[in-house]
Amino acid sequence: MPVEEKKKALIAMSGGVDSSVAASLMVERGYECIGCTMKLFEASDSGEEIEERTNEKACCALENVEDAGSVARKLSIPYYVFNFKEEFRNCVIDKFVSCYESGKTPNPCIDCNRFLKFKKLMQRAEELKCDVVVTGHYARVSYDEAGGKYLLKKGLDEKKDQSYVLYALTQEQLAHIQFPLGEFDKPQVREMAAERGFVNANRPDSQDICFVPNGDYASVIEEYSGKNFPPGDYVDLDGNPIGKHKGIIHYTIGQHKGLGVAFGEPRYVCAINPKENTVALGRNEDLFSVYALAGDFNWISGEVPKGEIRCRVKVRYKQKEQPATVKPVGEDRAEIIFDEPQRAITAGQAAVLYDGDVVLGGGTIL
Secondary structure: OOHHHOOEEEEEOOOOHHHHHHHHHHHHOOOEEEEEEEEOOOHHHHOOOHHHHOOOOOOOOHHHHHHHHHHHHHHOOOEEEEEOHHHHHHHHHHHHHHHHHOOOOOOHHHHHHHHHHHHHHHHHHHHOOOOEEEOOOOEEEEEEOOOOEEEEEEOOOOOOOOHHHHOOOOHHHHOOEEOHHHHOOHHHHHHHHHHOOOOOOOOOOOOOOOOOHHHOHHHHHHHHHOOOOOOEEEEOOOOOEEEEEOOHHHOOOOOOOOOOOOOOOOOEEEEEEOOOOEEEEEOHHHHEEEEEEEEEEEEOOOOOOOOOEEEEEEOOOOOOOEEEEEEEEOOOEEEEEEEEEEEOOOOOOEEEEEEOOEEEEEEEEO
16 A cells, blocks of 8 residues: 555554654654553552562553653654553463463463554554554565565564564554564664664663563462462373472473473473373473474465465574475464474464565464
8 A cells, every 4th residue: 555545653652662763763754643552461460569570671661651652752743551451461461371271381472462462453543543553563564566465574684573473464454554663673773763862772672571570470370360380290201200390380391491300311391281280301302393283373365375385484483484384274273394303392382484584374383
């Protein structure tokens, strides 16, 4: 869609440097801009004073709301804080907790993007008669004239590329999304922020999940759910007890540190069985597999391939995508056979498909 038709933009502003520069670029491109921050959680949502203990760089922290407002004032654009706490609790935190309870490892950033930024926020944009929603993600959107489809592409900065967490986007959404930072690298973005005098130009990037203080997700799960996750048996791959674990929510596939038991050689978490309350330990080589089944699958083109396709797939955010054959199974599942065995393919994480720098789609590993 030509830029002239997209003159009003709703910009998600976390208070960080990326979304601030994204807002500035949209203003400079001539858009009528509205800045907003999504209020997603507070202490009472999680059973204890979690918000006060949360890393101050989390997107909902008061300091960040103030910084986002400061940048909006500097850009002379309206700024609002939207209360999406209930939706965040239902769509992100509840799922996060239930995933760990069932022995899986979730990626809440994917759910936040899917259900909050590009669902609730797009609904709010429509109410405000905005043409596009803008975020500070390092990714790109383009339109393929020949195929008549919108494409989601990697950001040009490979170190910052965030296309992995955006695989759930649809054609309708991509038609109304802009990622202004997709063409830049992080040092350029910080330089632009400094040139514009933004208060957050040198703020460090947050590495934590916003509602998990200091990475202690097990405490959050216990406080939020009000449940006790009792110790149980470590077992070997034949099911024989070999020690005691401290509760299944403390573990994820491939984990080596923090097991609290000593063997003659390193042991790794290979399986988690909530029904039996066991954690199976094995050697590093036991973690490798060529097969993955993914569900709740989204094909960005909106069309399910009629047969097997060759592409590259990554099964965790920081992994380099690997060559594989993918076979659709019905409308919302896909079987993935890697050319080479992959380490610690983990239920609850995402399998995301790439053709070069184009994201084909993805789903949750089952």
